[in-house]
Amino acid sequence: MKVESVRGMRDILPEEVPLWQKLEEEIRSLFALYGYKEIRPPLVELAELFSRSVGEATDIVHKEMYVFPDKKGQMLALRPEATASVVRAYIEHGLYAKGDLAKLYYIGPMFRYEKPQKGRQRQFHQYGVEALGSLDPALDAEVIDLAWHLMERVGLSREGLFLRLNSIGCREDRPAYRAALRAHFSGRKEELCPDCQRRLQENPLRILDCKEPQCQGAIAAAPKSLDFLCEKCRAHFEELLAILEDLGLSYELDPRLVRGIDYYTRTVFELCSRELGAQDALLGGGRYDDLVELLGGPPTPGVGFAGGMERLVLVLSQHGLSQDEASELDLFVIPIGEEGKRRAVGILAQLRRRGISADLDYMGRSLRKAMSVAARRARYALLLGPDELSQNSATLKNLVTGVSSTAPLAEFLSNPRSFLGSTGT
Numbered sequence: 001m002k003v004e005s006v007r008g009m010r011d012i013l014p015e016e017v018p019l020w021q022k023l024e025e026e027i028r029s030l031f032a033l034y035g036y037k038e039i040r041p042p043l044v045e046l047a048e049l050f051s052r053s054v055g056e057a058t059d060i061v062h063k064e065m066y067v068f069p070d071k072k073g074q075m076l077a078l079r080p081e082a083t084a085s086v087v088r089a090y091i092e093h094g095l096y097a098k099g100d101l102a103k104l105y106y107i108g109p110m111f112r113y114e115k116p117q118k119g120r121q122r123q124f125h126q127y128g129v130e131a132l133g134s135l136d137p138a139l140d141a142e143v144i145d146l147a148w149h150l151m152e153r154v155g156l157s158r159e160g161l162f163l164r165l166n167s168i169g170c171r172e173d174r175p176a177y178r179a180a181l182r183a184h185f186s187g188r189k190e191e192l193c194p195d196c197q198r199r200l201q202e203n204p205l206r207i208l209d210c211k212e213p214q215c216q217g218a219i220a221a222a223p224k225s226l227d228f229l230c231e232k233c234r235a236h237f238e239e240l241l242a243i244l245e246d247l248g249l250s251y252e253l254d255p256r257l258v259r260g261i262d263y264y265t266r267t268v269f270e271l272c273s274r275e276l277g278a279q280d281a282l283l284g285g286g287r288y289d290d291l292v293e294l295l296g297g298p299p300t301p302g303v304g305f306a307g308g309m310e311r312l313v314l315v316l317s318q319h320g321l322s323q324d325e326a327s328e329l330d331l332f333v334i335p336i337g338e339e340g341k342r343r344a345v346g347i348l349a350q351l352r353r354r355g356i357s358a359d360l361d362y363m364g365r366s367l368r369k370a371m372s373v374a375a376r377r378a379r380y381a382l383l384l385g386p387d388e389l390s391q392n393s394a395t396l397k398n399l400v401t402g403v404s405s406t407a408p409l410a411e412f413l414s415n416p417r418s419f420l421g422s423t424g425t
């Protein structure tokens, strides 16, 4: 039987990995520039963590979460997102006790049982930031600025992107807005898909996330959250808009943007690409001022975002950051004959201990074929034939210029860098 990978969970192959690594480096260094520190929560949590925070009525929990009992019958979940885990860790380890803003970031795999399609998988990877401890709209703006900055840093132009922005108010505003939505959708119940009929009872806000064509008419005419904001929430949002304008960051108000997660309050946003089609959100986030308290911590506001690595890779494979064209190795060792092969193994070990990236032809190729492999993979070839071995020397061929030179082996091995020209790969 041929065992294949699980649907929606794909291998990131060696030729793709350099782009992923480069992207991860850019993300880490930029997050550090804004004062965020990495946290690495486990991939498995109690299922309850997500049902309480993300919400029972959300698609993520209701339909997409991988839930399973452990050997003691405790219900566990593969994390579908990381904000809940970060907040759990924040509470569990008393990170709030330091009385300061906690700025945390993560990068890692998430799991959702969704219908796989371009830009949507069942195991996917997210990078994200969480800033816990301040209500200041300047912090919302900083998080949004960071999102824009990241896209610029990886080489995407502002023109190809747009920011969707909304405020969904605080928990005091929610009952009136929910009631207005329920009244609106109850009047158009027959138009709604079966899921939305259920959502109407459980949480009518979730209807606004629905992508079913039959629901779009009722959604387009739905009441807007901005009309239900209290004074404080309105002032918070206005301040945020003013700061974004100061920063020169453009946005499009989207009164129907609520994001498919229950813990959001006030600011919600998505940074989207004009080139991605249906799955256009590169990242999404917002405020979650009640989440820490909801999960058992002291009242602590928070704001953050999460972005999908796969979607960034998709747009970047068309533009921006591209794979390094440089050769992967400094040197490729080509032994000729048995004696050469035995010596090559020892020489290779010494070179690597001196920091030279090197490999050997293990396939017993002819000299011509081995040279063509070397030309593809390395900057230099080191030839060890009978002549070289009898004189304790080696021939070094620069695979870019084609120039060869022979040097005493001991001299070469004592300082290989000096023979290899400029810096290595």
Ligand code: AMP
Residues within 6 Å of the ligand: 081, 112, 114, 119, 120, 121, 122, 123, 124, 125, 126, 259, 260, 281, 282, 283, 284, 285, 306, 307, 308, 309, 310, 311
């Ligand atoms: P969310 O956690 O749903 O707010 O999603 C945040 C970001 O993660 C989205 O904007 C996408 O870029 C990415 N994302 C979410 N779900 C998936 C998925 N199933 N496959 C790939 N990327 C995803």
